[in-house]
Amino acid sequence: MRYIAPVLVGRAVRAATRARGGGSALPGYIVNKMAPGFIKNVVAQFEYGIVFVLGSNGKSTTTHMLTEVLRGHGLTVFTNPSGANLPQGISSALLSEVGVTGKLKADIGILEVDEAFALELSKTLLPSTILMLNVQVDQLYRFFETEVVADMMLDTAAVATQHVISNRDDAYLSKIGEILSKKGSVVPDVTYFGAAPKLVADSAHGLFNAANHREEASTAPIDALAELESWDSTGARIRVGGELADVVLPAKGLHYGIDAAAALATAAQVLGTEFDLAKASAAFSSMTPAYGRGELLDFGNEKVEFVMFKNAASLQLNLDALPAAPEQVMVAIDEGTPDVSWLYDIDFAQLDHVDVLTGAKAWQFALRLEHEGIPVGTIEPDLKKAIELMRALPAPTTGHKTWVVNYEQMMLARKIIGYGDMEVSF
């Protein structure tokens, strides 16, 4: 009963901020202030506890996959909308789901969490399971050094009360087993996922995980509960325990296959004997892509495929996943990506041209491509005009145009072509 007032106030603020368009974090902030115990009390109701999904790349996609796999097993899942991974966004998401008395009907919470806030949030949310995806060079202007990010994840993993699921093929995250056993911890248990070594060796740029300059690589082989064996344009073959499963991937690429292996390993640990691989693979068949990750949207009589990037790893792995040089390409990048030094670490061999380059950093991107001799049709910094230039091109034989976009330009582009009213969710 003590939460009725804060919840009602929070909801009123939520309605008001929505009406003005935006401001999703404020209501959560207000409820936290009015009733500090609110969140702790709500999450204590989850029978299967709370799962944190951490990583430089793939958080939204994997959170989505894991959510659908657990729903496929009949669980009611509470999850945060794609990208709403800061503390106030998570509070706001909880607020929209609870009854006025603070009751929340869900069996489990699956939350993607920003690395920088993971440890702090773990104090309130007491996660039972922590899934760590990868450590890749990301937002150095914010994190300074990549090993700082690794430690944020590793330190959070140590507080899980039941399970840690980690990436066998990551130079930092593969150390978690050693780290926890050195501490003499009995809980959490540690399980790994990974990709078959041959698959990594055959990938043009490997996995693009960050180099670890502070520790020697482990020599002892690490077993993976879930291992990606192969992938193609339709799906992935993943071995879980002794069993093989073919799953449909919501977006194509080696990294999405690894995300699927991570989701399956986590589901297997969380569900224990209730885990059913057939139910899990069935859940993948009906999954929609996460926002901007291989999504196909209507654009007049054509389709647009969004390929979103946030950093070097996501751009390289998404380029590598393209089956061939795309026929019609727009690249959009603005000041939402502050430091673009890493563009010079990218191999652009997958592009044979770019039709339109747009956004405030279009010139810097064009300068990079000129160093590789990749021709650029038009540079039009204004996104709206750039989209009109793309519209004016003849229909591509593949039926779709490819837009390679940073997060901020993706959100704007979606709005411009008529997908802006949707709430950020799946």
Add this chain to the structure above:
Amino acid sequence: MSSSSAHSVSILELYPEHLEASGERGNVTALRARLERAGHQVDVVQHTIGRRLPKDPDIVVIGNGPVSAVRAVYADLMENAQALRSLADDGVPFFAVGAGAELLGGGITLADGTVLAGVGIFPFSARRGVPRQVGYIVVESAQGTVVGFEDNASEWNLDSGAVPLGVVTSGGGNGNGREGVIAGSSIATQTKGPILPLNPSLSDAVIRAALERRDVAYAPSAAHAELDRLAAKSREVIVANVKSVFTTI
């Protein structure tokens, strides 16, 4: 590895696996592209830990990296310190960024107070652990306006009489109104972006210094026009957006 015709130019890239964390590979890319478009053949030779330092490079390039990478390369660098100093004494231009530049300077005082002695090619010492400076930077230098992106928590204190690369008009630079330091034809800077693709005049200064030692002429031509045009446009936008505030939460 090297096919040395009279006009072949050799670029020595120091510790690319460790010290190119901020896209410094792009500085090599820029030097290579401008040399090739001027008709020169280019050999890029990489030096990694445990290998023998290649002989007679025309240009030496080093970049930025985390403290763990600095520690990882340190012993190897010290073994090669004398050889590198000899190259600098012979007038081979060095182009050094961030942590790599600091290793080639007088020394680095780390945030915990530990001091790492440097190679002593550049007349400055670095102090880590000062407030971080992140964002676009604009510097007025002898080669004109230099622009780029800075992201460091390092203060550079120049030795008495040492000459900075330039004067900061926007951003933090060395932490005292100046940016970088020069030593003969060698340049050390904290500016990323990467800096050379964005600043063709700086690339050309490095290339000229290298080729003059071999009595080879260098002049940008029509083949450089598109690189220069796109760099100029990029620079315009950077100067216009120089006050962009970046989240550092």
